[in-house]
Amino acid sequence: MTIPKLAVRNLLGGGTKFWLNAVVLSLSFVAIIWAQGLMEGLDEEASLATIDDEAGGGHYRVESYDPLDPFTYQDAHGPVPAPLQARIDEGKAAAILLVPATIYPQGRVQSAVLKGIEPGQKILSLPTSRLTAASDEIPALIGARMAESVGLKEGDILTVRWRDAKGAFDALEAVIAGIFETKVATVDAGQIWVPLARLRDMAAMPGEATIVVLEQGAAAAESFSGWAFRDQADLLADIRAFVRMKTIGSSIFYVLLLSLAALAIFNTQILSIWRRRKEIGTLMAMGMTRGRVIGLFTLEGSLLAFLAALVGAVYGIPLLAYFAVKGFAMPGGQGDSFGLAVGQSLYPVYSLGLVAATAVLVFATTAVVSYLPARKIAKLKPTDALKGKRT
Numbered sequence: 001m002t003i004p005k006l007a008v009r010n011l012l013g014g015g016t017k018f019w020l021n022a023v024v025l026s027l028s029f030v031a032i033i034w035a036q037g038l039m040e041g042l043d044e045e046a047s048l049a050t051i052d053d054e055a056g057g058g059h060y061r062v063e064s065y066d067p068l069d070p071f072t073y074q075d076a077h078g079p080v081p082a083p084l085q086a087r088i089d090e091g092k093a094a095a096i097l098l099v100p101a102t103i104y105p106q107g108r109v110q111s112a113v114l115k116g117i118e119p120g121q122k123i124l125s126l127p128t129s130r131l132t133a134a135s136d137e138i139p140a141l142i143g144a145r146m147a148e149s150v151g152l153k154e155g156d157i158l159t160v161r162w163r164d165a166k167g168a169f170d171a172l173e174a175v176i177a178g179i180f181e182t183k184v185a186t187v188d189a190g191q192i193w194v195p196l197a198r199l200r201d202m203a204a205m206p207g208e209a210t211i212v213v214l215e216q217g218a219a220a221a222e223s224f225s226g227w228a229f230r231d232q233a234d235l236l237a238d239i240r241a242f243v244r245m246k247t248i249g250s251s252i253f254y255v256l257l258l259s260l261a262a263l264a265i266f267n268t269q270i271l272s273i274w275r276r277r278k279e280i281g282t283l284m285a286m287g288m289t290r291g292r293v294i295g296l297f298t299l300e301g302s303l304l305a306f307l308a309a310l311v312g313a314v315y316g317i318p319l320l321a322y323f324a325v326k327g328f329a330m331p332g333g334q335g336d337s338f339g340l341a342v343g344q345s346l347y348p349v350y351s352l353g354l355v356a357a358t359a360v361l362v363f364a365t366t367a368v369v370s371y372l373p374a375r376k377i378a379k380l381k382p383t384d385a386l387k388g389k390r391t
Contacts, residue, residue: 026312028257032358037348043243044349049183052125055235056213060227073100077208081224084212094123095209101162105150112190116199123213130178131195138174143188147179164204262369270373301370305363323348
């Protein structure tokens, strides 16, 4: 028990210097948890929103369909395989048909994509029930981004022109039956949602679809000729890659914070060893081995990290809880600039694993920077230490 008692006594006897080091180290502790929690919150929010509004439990796609190449949309359709149709009939999947179109909002010309979906589907959280209105015009559902970009509001009439499967062009008027809010730009910008049966008739594509979205948690069916399956992990790969890239970039921030704290601790230990040369010599002359003396200084650094964690908890827990509830508002409302399904505020997520990993990182750093200067003690003779010599 001698070494722990000496370590605690020496730390508490450090006065202002000790508390300054503890505060600096606690700032690093809290800042790392906050920044990493922000990345985990970004990942969780974007993933959940994408699953709810677009990905579901995975997609079956017509093999010719490439979501990044609009030129493939015209021919990206095919008959829905019988097993998938059975799932659709049971309410365990939803079919979506894509047809390129041209719209004429307020006398302007703009490209868009007509997306047919069953109004009663429950697979995606889109408010497709608004598409049940019966009228000569096509009931259409658009997102808030689309409405803002083309200057439309609910009840407006919009002329839509498309080409059917036989190559013939046709046009009808669509009435905006609803405008919905979503974080997922890929189901909003340039998209017009209409009843699936109506779009199949318009495009001369009876029983056909471009995408079949499975319900969440559903297992993939067997493979089908002309159709490719993309599971949930594949559909969320871009989000994972983005968050991973941002996490790696923010590691520079972590390294800088820890380096400043480690430098302060390192300098403190150097000064402590310099001022306590006679004490060290006395301990060694009384039989304390060099290894135990080194362990004393290493333990002091580790205890400093522990006390810094306690200091950080005093102000860090309320601060982190505030951001978890209120969120971190994006400067200038730039939530869409991420290119991910996030709102105008980010809500950090602090997991037990995150706190534990940060604690291990901080403890390891302080232990190493406390050990390095203490190695010099191994070369110090007790008689020289008692005389106050450096080596």
